[in-house]
Amino acid sequence: MAPLRRTRLAVALLCSVFGAAALTGCGQEGEGSGQAQQQAQGPVEVGVYQVKTAPVTLTTELPGRTSAYLVSEVRxxxxxxxxxxxxxxxxxxxxxQVLYQIDPATYEAELESAKANLARAQANVESARLKAQRYKELVKINAVSKQDYDDADATLKQTAADVAAYQAAVKTAQINLNYTKVxxxxxxxxxxxxxxxxxxxxxxxxxSLVTVQQLDPMYVDVTQSSVDLLRLKRELASGKLNRASADDEAKVRLKLEDGSDYGVEGTLTFSDVSVDESTGAVTLRAVFPNPQQLLLPGMYVRAAIEEGVRPDGILVPQQGITRDTTGQAVAYVIADGKVAVRKVKTNRAIGNQWLIDSGLKDGDQLIIEGIQKVKPGAAVKGVEASPQQNTESEANAAQ
Incomplete structure (x- = not known):
């Protein structure tokens, strides 16, 4: 019985070994067929965006307050x-326009008194002039002394000065009377x-009695970081950024407190010459037409100021830029039919697009659809992204 039992055990072990080998062979055959099937399907199709350079107008949005163009506190x-x-x-x-009437009685009386004094002085002048003329003839024949003539001439000059003083007094009294009408x-x-x-x-x-304010046009005072101001000046000086207008007046658009756009465009007219030590900011002033007087003094607004135009700007859809594990912005592009990774530097978001500083160039095929299906080095086939995607990209580039 023992030899028979050992024989049966050996047969069972041999069956197990052959069965495992058969299963392993089947698995390898299945895997090989899957790879062959994938190769037969060809490269994965991904949606691409054709990168191109175009002039891009850059704006910066700053908070500010409105103030009246002219303010007069009436006193x-x-x-x-x-x-x-x-x-x-x-x-x-x-x-x-007359705003108030102050009781003029006292000032009318002062004016009449000044006029009477002037009339008396003018009469004295006439008398002194005639006396001086007579003495001038008499002194020639020694009928009067030269001292008497000199006294008469001095009296004439004194009365003439009195007339000038009373004329000034009349003018002052008239001015004070006019001031009773505020x-x-x-x-x-x-x-x-x-x-x-x-x-x-x-x-x-x-x-003050009352305040009058001119509301058309209106001032909008905004503050900008001195760091941003220095960056802007450097970019303009280097040619990286061109001025948006030939007359050097930057255009400004406005958003009101409720988030709505103010339909009238303004111009930047003033930049402060000093930096606020407490905030590190510089005050900028823009002027806006206000024919409907929609803007009132003290309103909080946000002003979008044109910084300039980047002549070779690159705008790409935001979904085409991702981040790697280190937080670096990267873009997947097609190079020689395969996926390549580019490190990029973004400047700012404009609508649903990124403005690219470096990492992409004109003519690159940026993958914006199907990124999750591919890996670096994989063979891919680029097809134009959906029409909606392209329309949005072109619209933002135009802005």
């Missing part, structure tokens, strides 16, 4: 009681009055 130049207020609060007023120095929208009829005001008082 009285003479004292007195306010008799009338001659405007509606919040209305438009013209330059020179007028607007500028045209614009008038605010809330701080006084009512019956109030006592004084000349050149600290508190």
């Amino acid at each position: 009285p130049q003479v004292g007195g009681i306010i008799e009338k207020r001659l405007f509606d609060e919040g209305s438009e007023v013209k330059a020179g 007028t607007s120095p500028i045209a614009g929208r008038i605010g809330k009055s701080t006084v009512t009829p019956g109030a006592l005001v004084t000349a050149n008082q600290t508190n």
